[in-house]
Amino acid sequence: MRTITLVGIGAGHPDHLTLQAVEAIGKAEVFFVIEKGTAADQLVALREAILARFARKPGWRLVRIADPRRAAAGDYGAAVADWHAARARLFADAIGRELPDGSHGAVLVWGDPALYDSAIRILGVVAADGLSFQLDVIPGISAPQALAAAHRIPLNRIGEPIHVTTGRRIAQGLSPEVDSTVVMLDDGTGLATIDPHGLDIWWGAYLGTPDEVLMAGPLTEIRDAIMALRAERRAAVGWIMDTYLLRRRA
Protein backbone atom coordinates (compact mmCIF):
# COMPACT_ATOMS: atom_id res chain seq x y z
CA MET A 1 0.00 0.00 0.00
CA ARG A 2 1.26 3.48 -0.85
CA THR A 3 1.04 6.31 1.70
CA ILE A 4 0.47 9.93 0.70
CA THR A 5 0.76 12.67 3.31
CA LEU A 6 -0.62 16.14 2.75
CA VAL A 7 1.65 18.35 4.81
CA GLY A 8 0.45 21.83 5.78
CA ILE A 9 3.61 23.97 5.58
CA GLY A 10 2.24 27.25 6.90
CA ALA A 11 1.52 30.51 5.15
CA GLY A 12 4.96 31.71 4.09
CA HIS A 13 7.51 31.58 6.91
CA PRO A 14 9.71 28.46 6.87
CA ASP A 15 9.47 28.36 10.68
CA HIS A 16 5.69 27.89 10.44
CA LEU A 17 6.48 24.18 9.91
CA THR A 18 5.30 22.12 12.87
CA LEU A 19 7.38 19.30 14.35
CA GLN A 20 4.75 16.92 12.98
CA ALA A 21 5.28 18.38 9.48
CA VAL A 22 9.08 18.07 9.77
CA GLU A 23 8.70 14.42 10.79
CA ALA A 24 6.32 13.66 7.91
CA ILE A 25 8.66 15.33 5.37
CA GLY A 26 11.54 13.25 6.74
CA LYS A 27 9.63 10.01 6.04
CA ALA A 28 8.64 10.71 2.41
CA GLU A 29 10.60 9.62 -0.65
CA VAL A 30 8.63 11.40 -3.39
CA PHE A 31 7.26 14.94 -3.20
CA PHE A 32 4.62 16.09 -5.67
CA VAL A 33 4.33 19.77 -6.48
CA ILE A 34 1.97 21.59 -8.84
CA GLU A 35 3.61 24.34 -10.88
CA LYS A 36 1.60 27.11 -12.49
CA GLY A 37 4.40 28.54 -14.64
CA THR A 38 3.88 32.03 -13.20
CA ALA A 39 5.67 34.39 -10.86
CA ALA A 40 3.78 32.65 -8.05
CA ASP A 41 6.15 29.73 -8.61
CA GLN A 42 8.24 31.59 -6.02
CA LEU A 43 5.92 29.64 -3.75
CA VAL A 44 7.42 26.48 -5.24
CA ALA A 45 10.87 27.87 -4.37
CA LEU A 46 9.85 28.06 -0.70
CA ARG A 47 8.77 24.43 -0.84
CA GLU A 48 12.10 23.48 -2.39
CA ALA A 49 13.95 25.29 0.41
CA ILE A 50 11.89 23.34 2.97
CA LEU A 51 12.72 20.06 1.25
CA ALA A 52 16.42 20.92 1.09
CA ARG A 53 16.33 21.34 4.88
CA PHE A 54 14.02 18.56 6.01
CA ALA A 55 13.79 15.77 3.38
CA ARG A 56 15.84 12.91 4.81
CA LYS A 57 15.21 9.74 2.80
CA PRO A 58 18.23 8.90 0.63
CA GLY A 59 17.41 9.55 -3.04
CA TRP A 60 14.22 11.57 -2.31
CA ARG A 61 12.74 13.19 -5.42
CA LEU A 62 10.58 16.10 -6.43
CA VAL A 63 7.95 15.38 -9.09
CA ARG A 64 6.64 18.51 -10.83
CA ILE A 65 3.11 18.51 -12.18
CA ALA A 66 2.13 21.29 -14.62
CA ASP A 67 -1.11 22.92 -13.46
CA PRO A 68 -3.92 22.53 -16.00
CA ARG A 69 -5.49 25.80 -17.15
CA ARG A 70 -8.74 26.83 -15.46
CA ALA A 71 -11.52 28.21 -17.65
CA ALA A 72 -11.65 31.97 -17.02
CA ALA A 73 -15.31 32.73 -17.69
CA GLY A 74 -18.69 31.04 -17.46
CA ASP A 75 -20.10 29.03 -14.56
CA TYR A 76 -17.54 29.35 -11.70
CA GLY A 77 -18.56 26.08 -9.99
CA ALA A 78 -18.39 24.07 -13.24
CA ALA A 79 -15.03 25.62 -14.19
CA VAL A 80 -13.55 24.68 -10.79
CA ALA A 81 -14.99 21.14 -11.00
CA ASP A 82 -13.39 20.65 -14.46
CA TRP A 83 -10.09 22.03 -13.17
CA HIS A 84 -10.16 19.68 -10.16
CA ALA A 85 -10.92 16.71 -12.44
CA ALA A 86 -7.97 17.64 -14.69
CA ARG A 87 -5.69 17.99 -11.64
CA ALA A 88 -6.91 14.63 -10.32
CA ARG A 89 -6.02 12.92 -13.63
CA LEU A 90 -2.52 14.44 -13.56
CA PHE A 91 -2.05 13.41 -9.92
CA ALA A 92 -3.27 9.88 -10.62
CA ASP A 93 -0.80 9.55 -13.53
CA ALA A 94 2.08 10.96 -11.48
CA ILE A 95 1.32 8.74 -8.45
CA GLY A 96 0.93 5.61 -10.61
CA ARG A 97 4.19 6.36 -12.43
CA GLU A 98 6.40 7.74 -9.67
CA LEU A 99 5.26 6.20 -6.37
CA PRO A 100 5.90 2.43 -6.20
CA ASP A 101 3.65 0.30 -4.01
CA GLY A 102 4.83 0.38 -0.38
CA SER A 103 6.51 3.78 -0.69
CA HIS A 104 5.71 7.11 0.89
CA GLY A 105 4.80 10.28 -1.01
CA ALA A 106 3.94 13.77 0.21
CA VAL A 107 2.39 16.96 -1.06
CA LEU A 108 3.44 20.20 0.64
CA VAL A 109 0.26 22.26 0.99
CA TRP A 110 0.33 26.03 1.51
CA GLY A 111 -1.13 27.04 4.88
CA ASP A 112 -3.53 24.39 6.18
CA PRO A 113 -4.88 21.64 3.88
CA ALA A 114 -8.43 22.11 5.23
CA LEU A 115 -8.77 25.79 4.29
CA TYR A 116 -9.40 26.82 0.67
CA ASP A 117 -7.15 24.15 -0.75
CA SER A 118 -8.13 21.50 -3.27
CA ALA A 119 -5.59 18.77 -2.42
CA ILE A 120 -7.82 16.72 -0.07
CA ARG A 121 -10.70 16.79 -2.58
CA ILE A 122 -8.42 15.97 -5.53
CA LEU A 123 -6.84 12.98 -3.78
CA GLY A 124 -10.36 11.87 -2.87
CA VAL A 125 -11.19 11.79 -6.59
CA VAL A 126 -7.94 9.93 -7.33
CA ALA A 127 -8.87 7.30 -4.70
CA ALA A 128 -12.48 7.04 -5.94
CA ASP A 129 -11.11 6.40 -9.45
CA GLY A 130 -9.42 3.25 -8.15
CA LEU A 131 -5.85 4.10 -7.08
CA SER A 132 -5.40 2.81 -3.55
CA PHE A 133 -3.28 4.61 -0.95
CA GLN A 134 -3.45 5.63 2.68
CA LEU A 135 -4.03 9.36 3.04
CA ASP A 136 -2.65 11.28 6.04
CA VAL A 137 -3.15 15.00 6.66
CA ILE A 138 -0.86 17.19 8.78
CA PRO A 139 -2.39 20.55 9.77
CA GLY A 140 -0.53 23.79 9.11
CA ILE A 141 -0.62 27.44 10.14
CA SER A 142 -3.17 29.16 7.90
CA ALA A 143 -3.11 32.69 6.49
CA PRO A 144 -5.83 33.95 8.91
CA GLN A 145 -3.74 32.72 11.85
CA ALA A 146 -0.63 34.41 10.42
CA LEU A 147 -2.66 37.61 9.91
CA ALA A 148 -3.94 37.65 13.50
CA ALA A 149 -0.47 37.03 14.92
CA ALA A 150 1.14 39.72 12.74
CA HIS A 151 -1.43 42.30 13.92
CA ARG A 152 -1.43 40.91 17.49
CA ILE A 153 -5.23 40.62 17.50
CA PRO A 154 -7.79 37.89 18.17
CA LEU A 155 -9.95 37.13 15.12
CA ASN A 156 -13.18 37.03 17.15
CA ARG A 157 -14.72 39.42 19.64
CA ILE A 158 -15.52 37.67 22.96
CA GLY A 159 -18.00 34.85 22.39
CA GLU A 160 -18.79 35.99 18.82
CA PRO A 161 -18.54 34.01 15.58
CA ILE A 162 -16.19 34.65 12.65
CA HIS A 163 -17.17 34.35 9.02
CA VAL A 164 -14.34 33.15 6.75
CA THR A 165 -15.08 33.79 3.10
CA THR A 166 -13.72 34.86 -0.28
CA GLY A 167 -13.33 38.14 -2.11
CA ARG A 168 -15.87 36.95 -4.70
CA ARG A 169 -18.47 36.50 -1.96
CA ILE A 170 -17.99 39.78 -0.14
CA ALA A 171 -18.32 41.62 -3.43
CA GLN A 172 -22.00 40.66 -3.02
CA GLY A 173 -22.15 42.06 0.55
CA LEU A 174 -21.14 41.05 4.06
CA SER A 175 -23.20 38.67 6.18
CA PRO A 176 -25.66 40.79 8.20
CA GLU A 177 -25.44 38.38 11.17
CA VAL A 178 -21.69 38.14 11.72
CA ASP A 179 -19.58 41.20 12.58
CA SER A 180 -16.11 39.72 12.01
CA THR A 181 -15.28 38.54 8.48
CA VAL A 182 -11.96 37.08 7.35
CA VAL A 183 -11.49 37.45 3.60
CA MET A 184 -9.20 35.30 1.47
CA LEU A 185 -8.74 34.76 -2.27
CA ASP A 186 -9.57 38.36 -3.18
CA ASP A 187 -8.23 39.64 -6.51
CA GLY A 188 -8.95 43.14 -5.20
CA THR A 189 -12.55 43.25 -6.42
CA GLY A 190 -14.11 42.39 -3.06
CA LEU A 191 -12.17 45.03 -1.15
CA ALA A 192 -12.85 47.66 -3.83
CA THR A 193 -16.59 46.91 -3.89
CA ILE A 194 -17.53 46.61 -0.22
CA ASP A 195 -19.42 49.46 1.53
CA PRO A 196 -16.67 50.71 3.91
CA HIS A 197 -18.89 52.56 6.40
CA GLY A 198 -18.70 51.33 9.99
CA LEU A 199 -15.93 48.83 9.21
CA ASP A 200 -12.39 48.48 10.51
CA ILE A 201 -9.83 46.45 8.57
CA TRP A 202 -6.69 44.55 9.50
CA TRP A 203 -4.94 43.74 6.18
CA GLY A 204 -1.79 41.74 5.45
CA ALA A 205 0.00 40.59 2.31
CA TYR A 206 2.90 38.15 1.88
CA LEU A 207 2.41 37.23 5.55
CA GLY A 208 5.40 35.50 7.08
CA THR A 209 7.68 36.31 4.14
CA PRO A 210 10.36 39.02 3.87
CA ASP A 211 7.88 41.02 1.71
CA GLU A 212 5.19 41.12 4.46
CA VAL A 213 3.14 44.34 4.54
CA LEU A 214 0.45 45.22 7.07
CA MET A 215 -2.12 48.01 7.36
CA ALA A 216 -4.95 48.57 9.84
CA GLY A 217 -7.59 51.21 10.50
CA PRO A 218 -11.06 52.45 9.55
CA LEU A 219 -11.87 51.19 6.04
CA THR A 220 -13.25 54.57 4.93
CA GLU A 221 -9.84 56.13 5.68
CA ILE A 222 -7.36 53.51 4.45
CA ARG A 223 -9.02 51.56 1.64
CA ASP A 224 -7.48 53.71 -1.10
CA ALA A 225 -4.03 53.39 0.47
CA ILE A 226 -4.40 49.59 0.69
CA MET A 227 -5.58 49.38 -2.94
CA ALA A 228 -2.62 51.53 -4.08
CA LEU A 229 -0.08 49.52 -2.05
CA ARG A 230 -1.64 46.29 -3.28
CA ALA A 231 -1.26 47.35 -6.94
CA GLU A 232 2.27 48.65 -6.40
CA ARG A 233 3.45 45.49 -4.57
CA ARG A 234 1.79 43.22 -7.08
CA ALA A 235 3.61 44.94 -9.94
CA ALA A 236 6.95 44.89 -8.08
CA VAL A 237 6.82 41.27 -6.81
CA GLY A 238 4.88 39.78 -9.76
CA TRP A 239 2.08 38.26 -7.62
CA ILE A 240 0.25 39.00 -4.39
CA MET A 241 -1.57 37.03 -1.73
CA ASP A 242 -3.45 39.01 0.87
CA THR A 243 -5.84 38.23 3.71
CA TYR A 244 -7.82 40.64 5.83
CA LEU A 245 -10.20 40.88 8.75
CA LEU A 246 -13.19 43.24 8.43
CA ARG A 247 -15.05 44.07 11.62
CA ARG A 248 -18.22 46.11 12.12
CA ARG A 249 -17.70 48.68 14.83
CA ALA A 250 -19.82 47.87 17.91
Ligand SMILES: C[S@@+](CC[C@H](N)C(=O)[O-])C[C@H]1O[C@@H](n2cnc3c(N)ncnc32)[C@H](O)[C@@H]1O
Ligand atom coordinates in the same frame (compact mmCIF):
# COMPACT_ATOMS: atom_id res chain seq x y z
C1 LIG B 1 -5.65 28.88 -2.19
S1 LIG B 1 -5.80 29.78 -0.70
C2 LIG B 1 -4.80 28.83 0.34
C3 LIG B 1 -5.08 29.06 1.82
C4 LIG B 1 -4.22 28.19 2.71
N1 LIG B 1 -4.58 26.79 2.60
C5 LIG B 1 -4.29 28.63 4.17
O1 LIG B 1 -4.53 27.77 5.05
O2 LIG B 1 -4.08 29.79 4.46
C6 LIG B 1 -4.83 31.17 -1.07
C7 LIG B 1 -5.24 32.39 -0.27
O3 LIG B 1 -4.72 32.28 1.04
C8 LIG B 1 -4.34 33.53 1.52
N2 LIG B 1 -2.90 33.50 1.80
C9 LIG B 1 -2.10 32.42 1.76
N3 LIG B 1 -0.84 32.72 2.12
C10 LIG B 1 -0.84 34.03 2.42
C11 LIG B 1 0.15 34.94 2.88
N4 LIG B 1 1.41 34.53 3.09
N5 LIG B 1 -0.20 36.22 3.10
C12 LIG B 1 -1.47 36.64 2.90
N6 LIG B 1 -2.45 35.84 2.46
C13 LIG B 1 -2.15 34.54 2.23
C14 LIG B 1 -4.70 34.56 0.44
O4 LIG B 1 -6.00 35.05 0.72
C15 LIG B 1 -4.69 33.70 -0.80
O5 LIG B 1 -5.50 34.26 -1.81
